[in-house]
Amino acid sequence: MKRIYAIEELCLNCRLCEVHCKTAHSLSKDVFKANKYEEPTPESRVTVYGNNFASAALNCRHCDDPKCVKACITGAMTKDKTTGIVYVNENKCIGCMTCLAVCPYGCIKQGKAAVKCDLCRNENEPACVKNCPNHALIYVDKGGEEK
Amino acid sequence: MKYIIIGASAAGLACAEQIRKEDKDGEITVLTKEKYLPYSRPSISSYLKGAVKENNMYLRKSSHYTSEGIHIVTGAQVKIIDRKSKTVKAGRKTYPYDKLCICTGSKPFVPPMKNVDGKENALTFLDLESAKRIKRLANPRTRAVVIGGGLIGMKAAEGLSKICKSVDVVELAPHILPSILDEKSAKTVKKHIETEGHIKFHLEQTVTEAKSSKNKIISLILKNGDEIACNLLLLAVGVRPETELAEKCGLEVSRGIITDPATMQTSDKSIYAAGDCTVSVDMLDGSKKIIALWPNAVNQGIAAGSQMAGGKITINKSFSVNAIDFYGLRICTCGLINVQGAKYSDKVICNGDRYKRLIFEGGRLAGYVLINSSENAGIYTNLIETGMDLSSLSGNLFDTPNPFLFVKPVRNKLLKGELDL
Numbered sequence: 001m002k003r004i005y006a007i008e009e010l011c012l013n014c015r016l017c018e019v020h021c022k023t024a025h026s027l028s029k030d031v032f033k034a035n036k037y038e039e040p041t042p043e044s045r046v047t048v049y050g051n052n053f054a055s056a057a058l059n060c061r062h063c064d065d066p067k068c069v070k071a072c073i074t075g076a077m078t079k080d081k082t083t084g085i086v087y088v089n090e091n092k093c094i095g096c097m098t099c100l101a102v103c104p105y106g107c108i109k110q111g112k113a114a115v116k117c118d119l120c121r122n123e124n125e126p127a128c129v130k131n132c133p134n135h136a137l138i139y140v141d142k143g144g145e146e147k
Numbered sequence: 148m149k150y151i152i153i154g155a156s157a158a159g160l161a162c163a164e165q166i167r168k169e170d171k172d173g174e175i176t177v178l179t180k181e182k183y184l185p186y187s188r189p190s191i192s193s194y195l196k197g198a199v200k201e202n203n204m205y206l207r208k209s210s211h212y213t214s215e216g217i218h219i220v221t222g223a224q225v226k227i228i229d230r231k232s233k234t235v236k237a238g239r240k241t242y243p244y245d246k247l248c249i250c251t252g253s254k255p256f257v258p259p260m261k262n263v264d265g266k267e268n269a270l271t272f273l274d275l276e277s278a279k280r281i282k283r284l285a286n287p288r289t290r291a292v293v294i295g296g297g298l299i300g301m302k303a304a305e306g307l308s309k310i311c312k313s314v315d316v317v318e319l320a321p322h323i324l325p326s327i328l329d330e331k332s333a334k335t336v337k338k339h340i341e342t343e344g345h346i347k348f349h350l351e352q353t354v355t356e357a358k359s360s361k362n363k364i365i366s367l368i369l370k371n372g373d374e375i376a377c378n379l380l381l382l383a384v385g386v387r388p389e390t391e392l393a394e395k396c397g398l399e400v401s402r403g404i405i406t407d408p409a410t411m412q413t414s415d416k417s418i419y420a421a422g423d424c425t426v427s428v429d430m431l432d433g434s435k436k437i438i439a440l441w442p443n444a445v446n447q448g449i450a451a452g453s454q455m456a457g458g459k460i461t462i463n464k465s466f467s468v469n470a471i472d473f474y475g476l477r478i479c480t481c482g483l484i485n486v487q488g489a490k491y492s493d494k495v496i497c498n499g500d501r502y503k504r505l506i507f508e509g510g511r512l513a514g515y516v517l518i519n520s521s522e523n524a525g526i527y528t529n530l531i532e533t534g535m536d537l538s539s540l541s542g543n544l545f546d547t548p549n550p551f552l553f554v555k556p557v558r559n560k561l562l563k564g565e566l567d568l
Binding site: 005006007008047049050054056058067070071073074075091092094095096097098099100101102103104105106108109110 | 157161187188189190193198199203204205206207441442445446449468469470471472477479481521522523524525526528529532548549550551555558559561562563
């Protein structure tokens with residue numbers, strides 16, 4: 001399946017990926033509203049770590065054998081059999097955050113329900129990748145499980 | 148091949164699904180004494196407080212079982228495992244098996260108390276049925292008492308506090324949540340729960356006697372002589388592995404069912420066991436203990452299922468990891484947290500309502516207690532699981548863990564996987 005990978009050497013620490021992730025996961029889908037005053041505040045699923053010398057944007061690896069899915073106590077976290085996307089059913093999630101406690105990459109955020117990357121639900125190109133000004137995020141297929 | 152699984156919660160379901168992955172044609176039957184399809188047992192406290200609806204508690208859609216060819220029989224209480232004829236009996240039916248997996252989970256442990264047994268408003272809290280009964284009994288006039296300040300008791304108390312007039316918690320230990328918290332952090336959590344939930348605690352106390360009228364409890368007498376009003380009593384002192392079936396058929400059982408720690412095979416080569424009913428070996432200190440936690444049950448179920456179907460998956464890493472919240476206060480714990488001895492050390496960073504305690508064994512991370520500071524806790528969990536040498540890290544371990552905790556080659560692997568760019 002196609003996944004998002006981050007290239008530290010190309011990251012500017014500009015955090016535009018976060019801005020556009022929030023927009024893509026907002027109600028308004030408007031960059032200004034989503035980042036300024038929309039309620040509830042949309043959460044970015046991608047996070048830039050580091051500083052101006054070295055930084056990188058991290059988001060879900062959509063693992064072949066995801067620990068978060070195995071640890072989920074409600075069946076809310078699933079890996080889609082066709083697309084390979086690991087996503088949360090917000091109606092089923094009770095926000096216990098066991099998934100966060102087992103994700104070795106640190107890619108799940110806490111909220112009323114768990115918050116994580118959904119690859120923009122199989123859009124051609126996720127918003128963070130599309131809007132990265134220096135191609136520090138790429139969306140490629142390195143193989144892996146896909147049915 | 149005929150597979151029978153007894154129990155349909157975390158371990159049982161994981162076992163059935165793993166068998167199907169590795170054996171496309173085998174006949175898989177899951178017997179559950181409950182009348183529901185597999186559901187999220189830990190969610191019953193959310194159900195009690197009304198945060199989740201019953202139809203969202205089911206772990207899979209019912210069509211999933213049809214498409215996977217997993218036959219789930221509800222209301223099937225297994226009475227006997229007959230190892231000679233390789234059959235199990237549930238009700239009037241007999242089910243033959245080639246491979247059997249026991250995933251019977253836990254049963255509530257109820258200490259003897261005078262005049263409590265059999266009272267209609269004294270209940271345990273372990274399954275959806277009991278949650279429904281409690282929900283029917285609890286109302287804004289109810290004075291509820293929970294005996295037991297552990298995970299189940301405290302989650303029940305939280306749920307009840309949203310419904311009832313008052314909630315009292317009676318706990319034998321000097322602090323609450325003894326299985327996941329140390330003394331200092333337990334104080335912080337207790338204070339939060341008292342403020343947010345108006346729950347009254349009676350620590351280092353036991354109930355000696357109940358006063359009743361017309362088969363209903365009306366008040367409780369504590370060890371110190373105090374009397375507390377009570378018209379709904381929840382017994383949540385603890386759980387024990389449900390090993391009755393295994394014992395009756397002569398399998399090796401200590402506190403829980405004894406299995407091979409890698410394959411989950413019991414002392415009978417055709418029978419496996421997984422989940423809370425088994426004894427686990429904690430990879431962090433080699434001790435044998437009951438790890439009654441969801442992720443452990445799923446991993447064991449997967450290993451058992453794979454082995455039953457002739458596959459290769461084994462389990463070699465059992466350890467505790469738990470995440471829970473009380474009135475918005477998030478608690479996340481992992482590994483060894485109540486250990487003593489010269490080889491262990493720990494360090495605490497406390498900042499307002501944020502509490503972070505890391506426990507070390509030499510140069511490795513052995514456990515953590517995180518309160519309101521569980522961001523990216525899985526990175527810590529991974530350090531514990533892999534036993535990574537902490538001196539190889541480049542960042543500050545007490546900051547929110549992130550890829551920059553690791554030196555560049557390791558970090559690159561996190562960010563780019565196996566890609567060569």
